[in-house]
Amino acid sequence: MAGHSDSNSSEKKSSEAMNDVPTFSAENLQNNMKVIYYSRTFMSIIGGVLAGILGFTGFMGFVLYLLVMAITSIGLIAKAKFSVHAYFDSWNRIILDGFMGGLMSFVLFWTFAYDIVHIF
Amino acid sequence: MGLGVIIGVFGVLILSHAAYSTIQYRGLLKIMEEEFSGPPMNVVLELLLGFVFCIWAALTVPGKFLSIHPDSEENRIVSLSANLDFMIFNHRAKAFPLEIDMKLKH
Numbered sequence: 001m002a003g004h005s006d007s008n009s010s011e012k013k014s015s016e017a018m019n020d021v022p023t024f025s026a027e028n029l030q031n032n033m034k035v036i037y038y039s040r041t042f043m044s045i046i047g048g049v050l051a052g053i054l055g056f057t058g059f060m061g062f063v064l065y066l067l068v069m070a071i072t073s074i075g076l077i078a079k080a081k082f083s084v085h086a087y088f089d090s091w092n093r094i095i096l097d098g099f100m101g102g103l104m105s106f107v108l109f110w111t112f113a114y115d116i117v118h119i120f
Numbered sequence: 121m122g123l124g125v126i127i128g129v130f131g132v133l134i135l136s137h138a139a140y141s142t143i144q145y146r147g148l149l150k151i152m153e154e155e156f157s158g159p160p161m162n163v164v165l166e167l168l169l170g171f172v173f174c175i176w177a178a179l180t181v182p183g184k185f186l187s188i189h190p191d192s193e194e195n196r197i198v199s200l201s202a203n204l205d206f207m208i209f210n211h212r213a214k215a216f217p218l219e220i221d222m223k224l225k226h
Contacts, residue, residue: 028186038182042128046135046174050167053139055156075179087185117142118156 024089032087036076037098043072044102045109052113065106069099121181128177134170138163 047068051061073095080087080094088094142159149156159167 023190024188025186025190028188031183032185032188035182035185039178042178043175046131046171046178049135049139050171053135053142053167054159054164055142071175072178075175079179080185086187086189089188113139117139118146 029087029089033093033097036094037101039076040069040072040098040102041105043068044106048106048109049113051106051110052115053117055114055118056110057114061110065103068106069102121183124177124180127173128181131170131173131177134166134173138166138170141166 044065047065050068051064054064056064076094077084084091084094138159141163145160145163146156158164
């Protein structure tokens with residue numbers, strides 16, 4: 001009996017066979033979200049340093065931020081081998097998550113780098 | 121993961137070298153009293169190279185994506201959480217002599 005187990009180490013969202021509610025491993029999903037968060041935060045910081053060194057001020061800097069986030073999204077989708085539904089439950093997670101938090105880090109490192117390179 | 125960290129550090133070093141070059145370039149422009157419109161082309165190339173290294177590091181260092189399907193190949197092994205509810209101590213190891221006794225006789 002010890003070998004017969006059809007439950008998972010995961011929490012199931014629903015286990016009814018009648019309703020077709022998809023179940024997934026929440027622990028793995030959380031791991032994937034953590035990976036995305038780390039990747040995006042690091043790329044925001046690098047994007048900020050880049051904007052500061054290039055000397056962007058004002059609107060151009062935010063355009064660069066959007067560009068860096070788009071490149072990061074594409075990189076993450078490529079890392080998931082383009083089958084997003086095997087690793088996440090919706091597209092929004094891989095595209096939009098961490099956007100706002102990254103914006104704060106971006107502006108911080110943008111001002112740091114700009115000050116160091118262009119003002120002092 | 122070790123290689124990813126090395127490449128990330130390398131990318132950051134390249135970026136800081138580019139920053140230093142830009143600082144020197146600005147100093148030069150101040151002497152020649154011209155406006156700063158953008159770093160020189162080789163600095164831009166260096167920035168691009170450092171950026172590519174950092175992207176590579178950002179995608180490989182944090183770890184792999186794990187599949188969330190319950191019935192996929194890599195989710196087959198089930199492990200219960202290691203908390204006290206599942207630990208039993210009333211098993212047949214009590215047939216062994218106590219290690220304390222063995223050590224005293226030695």
